[in-house]
Amino acid sequence: xxxxxxxxxxxxxxxxxxxxxxxxxxxxxxxxxxxxxxxxxxxxxxxxxxxxxxxxxxxxxxxxxxxxxxxxxxxxxxxxxxxxxxxxxxxxxxxxxxxxxxxxxxxxxxxxxxxxxxxxxxxxxxxxxxxxxxxxxxxxxxxxxxxxxxxxxxxxxxxxxxxxxxxxxxxxxxxxxxxxxxxxxxxxxxxxxxxxxxxxxxxxxxxxxxxxxxxxxxxxxxxxxxxxxxxxxxxxxxxxxxxxxxxxxxxxxxxxxxxxxxxxxxxxxxxxxxxxxxxxxxxxxxxxxxxxxxxxxxxxxxxxxxxxxxxxxxxxxxxxxxxxxxxxxxxxxxxxxxxxxxxxxxxxxxxxxxxxxxxxxxxxxx
Amino acid sequence: xxxxxxxxxxxxxxxxxxxxxxxxxxxxxxxxxxxxxxxxxxxxxxxxxxxxxxxxxxxxxxxxxxxxxxxxxxxxxxxxxxxxxxxxxxxxxxxxxxxxxxxxxxxxxxxxxxxxxxxxxxxxxxxxxxxxxxxxxxxxxxxxxxxxxxxxxxxxxxxxxxxxxxxxxxxxxxxxxxxxxxxxxxxxxxxxxxxxxxxxxxxxxxxxxxxxxxxxxxxxxxxxxxxxxxxxxxxxxxxxxxxxxxxxxxxxxxxxxxxxxxxxxxxxxxxxxxxxxxxxxxxxxxxxxxxxxxx
Amino acid sequence: xxxxxxxxxxxxxxxxxxxxxxxxxxxxxxxxxxxxxxxxxxxxxxxxxxxxxxxxxxxxxxxxxxxxxxxxxxxxxxxxxxxxxxxxxxxxxxxxxxxxxxxxxxxxxxxxxxxxxxxxxxxxxxxxxxxxxxxxxxxxxxxxxxxxxxxxxxxxxxxxxxxxxxxxxxxxxxxxxxxxxxxxxxxxxxxxxxxxxxxxxxxxxxxxxxxxxxxxxxxxxxxxxxxxxxxxxxxxxxxxxxxxxxxxxxxxxxxxxxxxxxxxxxxxxxxxxxxxxxxxxxxxxxx
Numbered sequence: 001x002x003x004x005x006x007x008x009x010x011x012x013x014x015x016x017x018x019x020x021x022x023x024x025x026x027x028x029x030x031x032x033x034x035x036x037x038x039x040x041x042x043x044x045x046x047x048x049x050x051x052x053x054x055x056x057x058x059x060x061x062x063x064x065x066x067x068x069x070x071x072x073x074x075x076x077x078x079x080x081x082x083x084x085x086x087x088x089x090x091x092x093x094x095x096x097x098x099x100x101x102x103x104x105x106x107x108x109x110x111x112x113x114x115x116x117x118x119x120x121x122x123x124x125x126x127x128x129x130x131x132x133x134x135x136x137x138x139x140x141x142x143x144x145x146x147x148x149x150x151x152x153x154x155x156x157x158x159x160x161x162x163x164x165x166x167x168x169x170x171x172x173x174x175x176x177x178x179x180x181x182x183x184x185x186x187x188x189x190x191x192x193x194x195x196x197x198x199x200x201x202x203x204x205x206x207x208x209x210x211x212x213x214x215x216x217x218x219x220x221x222x223x224x225x226x227x228x229x230x231x232x233x234x235x236x237x238x239x240x241x242x243x244x245x246x247x248x249x250x251x252x253x254x255x256x257x258x259x260x261x262x263x264x265x266x267x268x269x270x271x272x273x274x275x276x277x278x279x280x281x282x283x284x285x286x287x288x289x290x291x292x293x294x295x296x297x298x299x300x301x302x303x304x305x306x307x308x309x310x311x312x313x314x315x316x317x318x319x320x321x322x323x324x325x326x327x328x329x330x331x332x333x334x335x336x337x338x339x340x341x342x343x344x345x346x347x348x349x350x351x352x353x354x355x356x357x358x359x360x361x362x363x364x365x366x
Numbered sequence: 367x368x369x370x371x372x373x374x375x376x377x378x379x380x381x382x383x384x385x386x387x388x389x390x391x392x393x394x395x396x397x398x399x400x401x402x403x404x405x406x407x408x409x410x411x412x413x414x415x416x417x418x419x420x421x422x423x424x425x426x427x428x429x430x431x432x433x434x435x436x437x438x439x440x441x442x443x444x445x446x447x448x449x450x451x452x453x454x455x456x457x458x459x460x461x462x463x464x465x466x467x468x469x470x471x472x473x474x475x476x477x478x479x480x481x482x483x484x485x486x487x488x489x490x491x492x493x494x495x496x497x498x499x500x501x502x503x504x505x506x507x508x509x510x511x512x513x514x515x516x517x518x519x520x521x522x523x524x525x526x527x528x529x530x531x532x533x534x535x536x537x538x539x540x541x542x543x544x545x546x547x548x549x550x551x552x553x554x555x556x557x558x559x560x561x562x563x564x565x566x567x568x569x570x571x572x573x574x575x576x577x578x579x580x581x582x583x584x585x586x587x588x589x590x591x592x593x594x595x596x597x598x599x600x601x602x603x604x605x606x607x608x609x610x611x612x613x614x615x616x617x618x619x620x621x622x623x624x625x626x627x628x629x630x631x632x633x634x635x636x637x638x639x640x641x642x643x644x645x646x647x648x649x650x651x652x653x654x655x656x657x658x659x660x661x
Numbered sequence: 662x663x664x665x666x667x668x669x670x671x672x673x674x675x676x677x678x679x680x681x682x683x684x685x686x687x688x689x690x691x692x693x694x695x696x697x698x699x700x701x702x703x704x705x706x707x708x709x710x711x712x713x714x715x716x717x718x719x720x721x722x723x724x725x726x727x728x729x730x731x732x733x734x735x736x737x738x739x740x741x742x743x744x745x746x747x748x749x750x751x752x753x754x755x756x757x758x759x760x761x762x763x764x765x766x767x768x769x770x771x772x773x774x775x776x777x778x779x780x781x782x783x784x785x786x787x788x789x790x791x792x793x794x795x796x797x798x799x800x801x802x803x804x805x806x807x808x809x810x811x812x813x814x815x816x817x818x819x820x821x822x823x824x825x826x827x828x829x830x831x832x833x834x835x836x837x838x839x840x841x842x843x844x845x846x847x848x849x850x851x852x853x854x855x856x857x858x859x860x861x862x863x864x865x866x867x868x869x870x871x872x873x874x875x876x877x878x879x880x881x882x883x884x885x886x887x888x889x890x891x892x893x894x895x896x897x898x899x900x901x902x903x904x905x906x907x908x909x910x911x912x913x914x915x916x917x918x919x920x921x922x923x924x925x926x927x928x929x930x931x932x933x934x935x936x937x938x939x940x941x942x943x944x945x946x947x948x
Contacts, residue, residue, distance in 0.1 A: 055557050075560040088558035092576045101572070102562035153562065395755035395767075398748065402774050402829065405785035408796065412788065420788040421799040461680045468677030475671070480678060483685050489935050491887025493904045494696075494924045495689075497911055501699060501921065502692035504709075534688040537681055595778045598889055602911065612780050619780075619894055623788055631781040638776045646769075 005067070006031045006157050006189040007052055007080075012061035014047050021047040023213035024061070029157075029191060034183055036192045036200040039210035040236070045193045048210075049159050052191065054078045066156050076105070081150035082159040086166060087142045089134035095121075095145050096130040102153040120152040123182070140171050147182070157189045164199065176202055197237050201225065209233050230271060231364040234283045241289070241332045242281040243306075244366065250276050256363065258282070258306060260327030265304040270363045279366040286335035288360040291322060291346065297353035305355045308332070310346050322346060324354055406635065413628035420623055430629040440630065443609040445517055449524055450600070450610060451593035454532035459586040461533070462540025463578070469541070470548040487535045488542070496602035499531045503603060510605050527603045528610075532593045539592060540585035547581025583648040591641055594634075699921035708915040718922035727906060731926070734903040737817060738885035741824040742832075745881045746874065748825065749832035753873075754866075756833070757840035768837065775830035783894050786823045790814040790895065815897025823891040828884065832877040839873025840866070879938050883931055903927055 007029040014022040022044040029035045037045035050056040051063055054075035063070045065079060081102070090098050096117055103113045121127050124144040134142055143163060150158055163179075164172045180203050183190050194200050200207050201221040209217045209224060209232075217229040228234035231242070245258040245265075255264040267282065274280060290297070297305055311331065312323040319338055325331045334354060336345065346352060413431070417424035434440055465484060469477070487495065503509040509527030516522070555577065559569040597612040604613070611634065618627050675682075700718055703711040722728065756767045774782065789796045790813040798810040813819060843866065889904035896905070903923060910920030 053557075053561060055560075074565070075557065076563045076565050080561075082558070082561045084554050084558060086552070086554065088552065088554040090555060090558070090573060101559070101564070105563035105565075105568060149562070391751070391755050391758070394751050398752040398755065399767075399770060401748075401826070402771070405782070405789060405826065406774065406777065409781065409785045409788065419794065421791075421794055421796040461684060464677045465681035468674045468681075472671060472674035472677075474674050480682070483690065484681065487685070487689055489883065489931060490928055491884055491889075491904070491931070493887050493889040493907060494928050495692075497907060497920060497924055498692035498696050499688070500911065501695045501917065502688070505695055530688050534684060537684060541681070591776055595780075597780055602908075612778060615780055615784070616890070616893075619784055619787065623784075623791065623794070627784060628788070631778075631784060634778050634781055638778065639773065642769075642772060642776055 004031060005029060005064070006033065007191065008064040008067075009048065009052075010062045010064065012048070012051060012063060013059045014044075014051060014056060015059045020213050022051070022058075025210075025213070025215055027208060027215065027218070029189060030206075032187055032189055034180070034190045034192065034203055034205045036194060036204040036207045037210055038194055038197060038200040038207050038237075041195060042212075043210040044213040045195075045208075045210050046161055049082075049161055049191060049193045052157070053080055053082050053159050079156040080159055081153050081155040082161065083146045083150050083163045085162045087134070087146040087163075089142055089145055089149070091134055094131050094133060095126065095137070098134070098145060099149045099152050102149065106153070116152050117148075120148040123151070123185070124148045139167050140175065143167065143175065147179075151182075151186060151188070155188065157191060160190060160192045162194055163192075165194075165196075172199070179203065201237075209236065211236070227269070228283070228362060231281065231283065234362060234364065239286055239333065240283045241286060242283050242364075243326070243330050243332060244279070244281055247274055247276050247278045247280050247363075253358075254363075256280060256282060258326070259329055261306060263305075265306070265361075266358045267304075267361050267363050268358050269361070271365055274363065274365060280363050281366055283362045283364060284332075284356050284360055286321070286333045287319075287337075289332065289334045289354050289356045291324070291334050291336065292353045292355070293346075294351040294353055297355045303355050304358050304361065305353055306332075307351070307353045310348055310350045310352055313346065313348055320345070322352075324352060409628050410632050410635065412625055413632045415625050415628075418624060420625060420628060430625045433626050434629045434633070437626075439609070440611070440614060442520060442522065443611045443614040444633075445520055445522055446524060446608065447594055447610040447612070449515065449517065449522055450528055450532060451590050453524075454529050454536055454593050455586050455590045457529075458533045458536035458540050458589050459582060462537045462585060462589075463544050463582055465537065466541045466544035466548060466581075470545050484538055484541055487538045492535070492596070492598040495531075495535060496598040499527070499534070499599060500602045503527045509603075512608075523608070525604050525608055527605070528600050528608070531599045531603045532596060535596075535599065536589040536592060539588050540582075543585035543588055544578065544581040547578055547584070551577050580648055584645060587641055587645045587648070591638070594637065696921045696924055699918050700925045702918045704916045704918050706915075708911075708917055710918055715918075718919045719926075721919060722922055722926055727923070730901060730906055731903050731923075733817075734886055734888075735930075737821060737824070737902060738882050738888075741821050741828065741885045742878050742882045744821065744825050745829055745832040746878065749829055749877065750836055750870075750874070752829075753833045753836035753840055756837050757843075764841075768834075771830045771833055771837075775834070779827055780890055782827050783823050783891050786819070786826060787814075787894055790819050790822070814895065815899050817900055819895040819897070820888075820892050820900055820902070823895045824885050824888055827891060828881040831880040831884075835876040835880065836870060836873040839870045839876075843869050875938060875941065879935070882934070886931065887927060 005028045007027070009025050009027040012022055012025045013020065021042075025044070025048060027048075037048060039045050047056060051058050052065070054070065054073055054077075057072055070078060090101070093101070099117045099120060100113050103116065108116075117130075118127075121129065124147055126141060126144050126148065129137070129141070129145075134145065137145065143166075146163070160179075164175050167175060176199060179190075192200070192203065201224075204221055206218065206220055207224050208215045211232050217224055217233045219227075224233065225237055228237060228240075234240040235242075243258055245256040247254075247270075248257050248264050249255040250270075251266075252268075253266045254268070254270060256267055257264045265282070292298075294307060299305070306326055308324040308326040308331075310322050311325045314321045314323075315338075317338070319335050322334045322336070323331055324334055332354060412420045412423075414426050414428065415424055416427035416429065469480065469484070490498075509530055510525055512523040512525050513529075514521065514523055551574075555573055556569050559573045560566075564572060595612065596610075597616055600608075600610045601613050601616070604610075609617070611630070615627060615630055615634075618624070618630075699710055701714055701716070703713045703715055703717070705711050722731070756764055756771075759767060787795075792798060792810050792812070792814045795810075795814060797813060798807075801807045802810065887904050888902055889908060892900060892902040892905050893908075896902070904927075907920050907923045907927070910916045910923070914920075
């Protein structure tokens with residue numbers, strides 16, 4: 001391993017006819033990492049995964065596995081294994097035959113096959129299911145067989161293409177935990193493709209957020225949630241308010257005038273390439289905003305304050321959401337935890353002040 | 367039955383109307399199946415009639431069956447039928463399966479033309495195909511040589527022309543059935559095999575072929591049935607002196623109706639029933655209910 | 662070579678298609694071309710052809726003697742298609758509305774006559790319809806219901822009946838397939854929207870089953886127009902269709918070019934029909 005990366009994509013481009021599915025992607029996936037590729041459908045995440053597996057060949061650029069350039073190597077000559085979205089279990093083979101398939105193709109000794117299949121079945125809690133057919137298994141069990149079938153080959157990297165997508169919510173949550181434990185146990189690099197942001201946040205060491213063939217942000221779940229790099233990431237991961245305004249002063253401290261209000265607000269972080277006078281949006285997470293009766297908000301330095309009127313109150317059990325209208329054009333969602341029972345701290349129609357720490361606001365290009 | 371108690375006049379009327387329409391539909395269904403089965407059943411019944419008549423019952427006999435199996439001409443034409451069907455089924459199943467894979471798995475220039483070439487023999491009526499082949503064999507001078515075979519001591523002389531003709535119309539039917547199966551097959555299964563270190567050939571042998579098998583068997587059975595059923599193409603391309611069972615039966619019908627023909631018909635019916643059971647078994651193995659796959 | 666096959670999938674496709682292409686070009690396209698060519702040649706005295714180019718065969722096709730048979734064949738094929746549809750549609754509807762297990766048995770029960778030799782099915786009607794010794798006339802006369810045998814045989818009635826019987830499963834199966842795909846929840850939705858029995862059928866069920874009806878009509882019309890066995894057996898030598906006239910040119914009249922011309926006309930007619938069908942099907946898909 002020359003560069004210490006399990007998988008590396010260098011300037012990888014994939015075109016299908018006129019459509020560019022993956023556009024000059026650079027990725028470096030560390031050894032032993034749980035790495036996720038997250039994005040809406042059609043963002044290029046599955047195509048990237050398929051290029052690592054060898055099902056698709058890059059139009060240009062190079063895929064490295066364990067430091068080795070893969071070129072046009074077919075899937076069966078690559079040291080990776082895949083867990084498919086709909087499992088792709090061979091319906092004409094038993095669970096045992098499915099799991100043994102890869103080792104048989106590699107001409108592994110019969111006794112060793114038997115031993116390794118047994119161990120792996122135990123690992124995924126399916127001991128004794130050897131002779132079942134895939135059709136006789138539940139969705140969750142099929143999922144485990146697919147995992148076992150890939151892991152038993154001890155690949156350098158395990159590729160998972162939305163493996164939990166077909167399971168119901170409860171099972172999906174349970175499998176998330178199980179997958180994470182399994183990865184710790186086997187110590188293999190996992191590359192996980194999903195469109196489910198919660199899943200990616202819960203499981204990954206690092207996440208690549210993708211859209212339209214490009215990687216928009218690469219970072220830990222916390223970095224991606226707390227410090228989204230651009231408007232797409234802020235919008236796609238979790239919930240964000242976008243308040244339109246105009247860049248007043250580049251600073252520091254930088255200031256923005258929110259459309260429809262007189263008082264400028266201070267901001268700390270700006271997206272690259274913003275100049276004074278540009279139209280921008282200020283992005284704040286709903287739970288980072290505090291809400292006070294009109295005129296009662298305390299003032300601190302680095303605190304942004306705006307006033308508005310409660311338009312809608314939605315009680316959600318753990319918390320309550322307030323839609324606060326600032327002016328004709330913009331409204332902000334505020335989320336308050338229901339620490340005191342009874343909910344309803346503010347009523348619809350009430351005039352309020354809202355405030356947030358300027359460190360929690362991100363400014364993106366309009 | 368009467369979980370809902372009709373309360374108002376309107377609901378009583380609606381209930382009544384629905385029952386009437388349901389009963390009449392059932393009645394219609396029974397009539398439909400009677401129409402389909404009565405003629406066949408009557409043919410079978412009169413094959414046991416102890417009289418030359420096929421209209422008046424005169425007691426039970428198996429005389430006509432004895433008559434049938436001691437008629438060496440009928441036995442020879444039965445073997446001719448089976449031989450032609452088996453050979454043409456084997457050839458057309460191989461060619462048709464390869465063609466189905468080529469058509470279903472790849473996109474290439476000229477595919478539409480290939481589609482037309484493959485399916486034209488299905489559209490063209492058998493009488494037209496029969497005279498086409500007749501003129502072709504006549505002009506080219508090939509095909510009328512015979513293939514001499516000896517089956518259980520019976521000498522058969524099968525013209526190649528008949529086999530060639532049967533293969534020509536069966537390729538299309540095999541290709542259609544196999545293609546239908548292939549199009550339903552999940553391509554990721556092959557990717558999974560490749561991912562698990564199976565090379566192209568191993569992937570085909572271990573995954574693609576077993577998955578295609580129900581389609582191939584279905585196609586082969588259809589080809590076999592169509593070959594056994596064929597009258598026109600055999601009749602026109604065989605030259606003099608060669609008979610398959612349908613050709614012989616046609617000749618006999620032209621001379622007159624006898625319960626012996628009923629006996630042969632019953633035999634052919636039994637062969638069809640055996641073929642249907644085979645196709646049912648192969649479909650059960652395939653694991654899916656594709657009862658009308660042949661469309 | 663292997664590398665090339667991997668890089669150029671079209672090459673692999675053609676390799677797979679090579680045997681079929683060879684067989685169909687030599688034993689199907691070539692014969693087709695021969696028929697086309699022969700239809701423009703002069704007849705030989707004892708069969709065969711004389712290599713002189715002529716339009717005479719096609720002129721003879723439009724001779725009233727033959728052209729009337731051609732028109733009558735179209736009429737018989739159309740009549741067969743319509744009657745098959747009228748009988749087959751309710752039957753398909755009946756099957757599609759039964760519970761699933763019973764549906765399977767009923768479809769299977771359709772397959773049995775479908776897989777039975779056409780010749781036998783035609784022969785069955787011969788034993789029923791024959792004028793003096795047929796089962797129907799014999800029974801009706803012995804019961805004293807009629808005194809003269811009914812003219813059931815050797816006419817268009819017998820041919821149409823034989824064809825309807827022969828091709829009924831071909832009509833029912835595609836209609837059933839279309840109705841089976843149809844979500845009967847839709848009829849409930851229509852009922853919910855105040856449509857009663859017949860409007861539900863006319864506005865919901867019928868339009869959605871049209872693809873099956875069209876496929877069934879094609880499957881019945883094409884072989885009916887080219888019918889040869891049914892008129893030969895049930896027509897009693899008096900009532901003929903175009904298929905019999907074609908075969909006569911080769912079996913008795915030894916006029917091959919004229920037979921070729923008649924076949925050419927018949928095939929053109931069918932290809933045109935099929936093309937119209939595919940066009941319509943494509944348009945249906947596009948909607």
